Amino acid sequence: MQSVPDARTDERLPIYQRLKDALAERIQDGAWKPGDAIPAESDLAAEFGVALGTMRKAIEGLVVQGLLERRQGRGTFVRRADLGNTLFRFFRHTGKGGRPLAPTQRLVARRTGPAGRAAAAALGLAPEDPVLWLKRLRLVDDEPLVIDEIALPLPRFEKLATVPAADFDELLYPLYERVLGVTIARATDRIAFARATAAVARPLAIATGDPVVVIERTAFGHDGEPLEWRRSHGPAERFSYDVEIR
Amino acid sequence: MQSVPDARTDERLPIYQRLKDALAERIQDGAWKPGDAIPAESDLAAEFGVALGTMRKAIEGLVVQGLLERRQGRGTFVRRADLGNTLFRFFRHTGKGGRPLAPTQRLVARRTGPAGRAAAAALGLAPEDPVLWLKRLRLVDDEPLVIDEIALPLPRFEKLATVPAADFDELLYPLYERVLGVTIARATDRIAFARATAAVARPLAIATGDPVVVIERTAFGHDGEPLEWRRSHGPAERFSYDVEIR
DNA sequence: CAGTGGTCTAGACCACTCT
DNA sequence: GAGTGGTCTAGACCACTGA
Incomplete structure (x- = not known):
């Protein structure tokens, strides 16, 4: 039986996509909790062995999805969903x-x-x-x-x-x-x-x-x-x- | 009297922002009409004298705003707004x-x-x-x-x-x-x-x-x-x- | 096949925030 | 001043489209 390709390892997907999934998983798993700052972009790029620009693109995607929030000069944070009232x-x-x-x-x-x-x-x-x-x-x-x-x-x-x-x-x-x-x-x-x-x-x-x-x-x-x-x-x-x- | 800074030339703004405004103006002016393909990214980058990546970021922004639409391998097109019914x-x-x-x-x-x-x-x-x-x-x-x-x-x-x-x-x-x-x-x-x-x-x-x-x-x-x-x-x-x- | 957008790299410098 | 994200460059190669 063929193993189902994991979103994080499926090589047909662009790197930044797999990065997005990997980062999102850390949020889902609670490794990074709402309000937490995630590691610096440069650290993450080094950890995953990709160029800074690629990591930025992955993070950017999660920001657009509303999972992360960037604060200039301070860091990138796990967003606390505000579903309004x-x-x-x-x-x-x-x-x-x-x-x-x-x-x-x-x-x-x-x-x-x-x-x-x-x-x-x-x-x-x-x-x-x-x-x-x-x-x-x-x-x-x-x-x-x-x-x-x-x-x-x-x-x-x-x-x-x-x-x-x-x-x-x-x-x-x-x-x-x-x-x-x-x-x-x-x-x-x-x-x-x-x-x-x-x-x-x-x-x-x-x-x-x-x-x-x-x-x-x-x-x-x-x-x-x-x-x-x-x-x-x-x-x-x-x-x-x-x-x-x- | 101080001249009002033009969005396209205000040097305090990032280049990609000014590019966005310049491209958007061509659409507003009707130089590029809905359905038209705009010039290739590389041509536009050369015309404006910026790196390809910077032009891509500008175009990306207009795509997100719904002004442009990319079609892989074919080109970038002026979007016809579909306000639904x-x-x-x-x-x-x-x-x-x-x-x-x-x-x-x-x-x-x-x-x-x-x-x-x-x-x-x-x-x-x-x-x-x-x-x-x-x-x-x-x-x-x-x-x-x-x-x-x-x-x-x-x-x-x-x-x-x-x-x-x-x-x-x-x-x-x-x-x-x-x-x-x-x-x-x-x-x-x-x-x-x-x-x-x-x-x-x-x-x-x-x-x-x-x-x-x-x-x-x-x-x-x-x-x-x-x-x-x-x-x-x-x-x-x-x-x-x-x-x-x- | 040539031309397009899509991905990725490796570096540089800037602007902001905190201590 | 050290550390963060923000901008920008210049190049490479890939994937898709149409003639």
Whole structure:
């Protein structure tokens, strides 16, 4: 049987490609952690036995991919993915009278249960596989704006089932990293509109049947593995999103 | 009085930056037109008196910006911006039974009138400045899906006022290029939600007050000048949009 | 086959950051 | 001042395309 060519050693690939894969692997493996500085370009070039320019091209590629971040005169660092905040990405920030916004969040429910069809498809599980379900309400200036249902594959996220509810005050992705060492690198959102069900309308303090935005997100790790699925609902009138094309 | 440093000659900028600006200018000026091949990298390097690698870096930048397109072994070409199709970018393509979709479009109205507040702000005009207004209905499988109101600054788009209505069968950006030599390079969309007014509901064959998506687009030329503003409405239930983050 | 972009090298000097 | 990334050069060879 023919051995499958490894991305790092497949000689048909350009050197800089193989370097990219080798460096990316160090990040995935956690040898280099988010926030860390990686060795100097010249050191890396020497270590891999390539010209400086070739190593630069490899690093440049990872910078474009958002894995690394260069800081002139200081070094090259493993980037901490900033996937923004659904609240501010997708909703109008009605900063009335220039007052600073006060976004807060509250864990409404936490339970273990079957993934169901949508979450299972996104996470690569069977619908009956158990996941940790979180329900979270996000408010701005004490006004409910978004309700999230979040599915996290078990056993990987088991520890989150016992973390004190108060810890869910913070953003979730940093929490995953702190508690579980799980890093979210990338996510896909799908935006659509629907009518509010009773379960969604109540926490949002709107009427059943009112128009809502539905944002379904799948979040992935550096290795491309799906780690989290969530479905968020918010009042449609508050929704606003900007897209830049080309 | 100090002369303002030209992007192409400001010596504080890296050479490759100045090269980028010089090449971009040739595209803006129409010296190199969309679809054209530009001279070989080696020729350009010689012409500008720089090393090949430096010219490559400049070209690479324009490729990333979407101005140029490389084709291995053939040459480097001026890219024809493909701003996609609002229909397929933002709405579910319900290809029932695998039948190919039949998207069509119809010019519903064409008139000259004041820009009004929204269009004027986007186009950098005064609200009372005259623009050419187009109203266009877009259908898929003979079912109305999107109604567009399009504002085009006037004197520049004057010729479009007399072009036969049948020509509006095609996509607008290629039409602008063919009839006026105007190239759209970039656009910004803002997506929001509203209730259908009577004017919007009638052509879409929905009820007044039904939920609709509103997509406001400003389109720009290579020089960053706003060239077109449009507001599109479509039924909210048919809307679907995917966003990839980082 | 000639001409194009794609990869790679080995060196030089500059600009920035920190101590 | 030492160490980092940023720019630039001048050359070599490879891989692909089209006539």
